[in-house]
Amino acid sequence: MSFLTLYNNLNTFLYLAAILFGMGVYGIVTHRTLIGMLISSELILAAASINFMAFNRFTAPDPTVGQVFTLFIMAIAAAEAAIGLSIIIAVYRNYKSVDTEDLVELNG
Amino acid sequence: MNPSMAITEAPGLFTANGLTGLIFLVMMAVTLIGGLIACTAERLVRSVAGLIVCFIGVAALYYFLNSPFVALMQILIYVGAVCITIAFAIMLAAPEENKKNGPAGPLSGPLAFITAGIVTIGLIVMAMRAKFTSLPKVNGGSVKEIGIQFLTSYSMVFELISIVLLIAIIGALVIARAGRSK
Structure with missing residues (x-):
């Protein structure tokens, strides 16, 4: 088992996706602005896409299914980014801030 | 041993x-470093730059997974559209003075690290223990076959996703316009 044949191994991609997912979770918890949380959620979506593509390459009988799913994930992520950013801009217009600590109007 | 393609002996470097x-x-390494920058950078612009680096690395990984079309779409959609949109939102909505993007409290950094570590290690252990069997391929997964699948098996989803995108664009315009004074 050489380091140079890692790209032929399913587990490499699964570990990489797990680490990216963990980074996304860390970023969502620690970021203080809504835009930072959106960026971290993009990392989580990328991790999910890598998992789809890895299983598509190594185990699935039909190698188009995972690619189709990943393309759908991309479309959903684009829609999510558009909606999320417009919400962020609307919030900024009302509160003059996108810091999560300032958005406490529903805080009972 | 989980599925891997047949390269029997270790290849030489050159x-x-x-x-x-x-x-x-x-x-x-590029993917991991980009992700690290994206989730730990102090300023949002650097986070977006790290996200771009990370997505370029992910696109390269898609090349290694036999999917050059998805790799190009990754660069086109994520790097070219999503990241640039986020950069515009940062310019519009995030004043760079009074900005602190670090941990929200003294404990939130370590606690977030522990949480993310537990999730990561759990996923890695699960991937290590699971057994996946490889099935024989029924086609090559080329761009032509993706197109055929899109317009036959997944044509309903294909139409629905275009409606979702249309509604998302209209909704984004409506939400961003509401409350504008001029």
Whole structure:
């Protein structure tokens, strides 16, 4: 088992996706602005896409299914980014801030 | 041993397989470093730059997974559209003075690290223990076959996703316009 044949191994991609997912979770918890949380959620979506593509390459009988799913994930992520950013801009217009600590109007 | 393609002996560094493996290691490092910058940077602009680096690395990984079309779409959609949109939102909505993007409290950094570590290690252990069997391929997964699948098996989803995108664009315009004074 050489380091140079890692790209032929399913587990490499699964570990990489797990680490990216963990980074996304860390970023969502620690970021203080809504835009930072959106960026971290993009990392989580990328991790999910890598998992789809890895299983598509190594185990699935039909190698188009995972690619189709990943393309759908991309479309959903684009829609999510558009909606999320417009919400962020609307919030900024009302509160003059996108810091999560300032958005406490529903805080009972 | 989980499925892997047949390369029996370890290749030398300066053979074709060895250089491919080296490029893969570099791209894996690029992905991880980009993700690290994206989730820990102090300023949002640097986070977006790290996200771009990470997505370029992910696109390279898609090349190694036999999907050049998805790799190009990754660069086109994520790097070219999503990241640029986020950069515009940062310019519009995030004043750079009074900005602190670090941990929200003294404990939130370590607690977030522990949470993310537990999730990561759990996923890695699960992937380590699981057994996946490889099935024989029924086609090559080329762009032509993706197109045929899109317009036959997944045509309903294809139409629905275009409606979702249309509604998302209209909704984004409506939400961003509401409350504008002029």
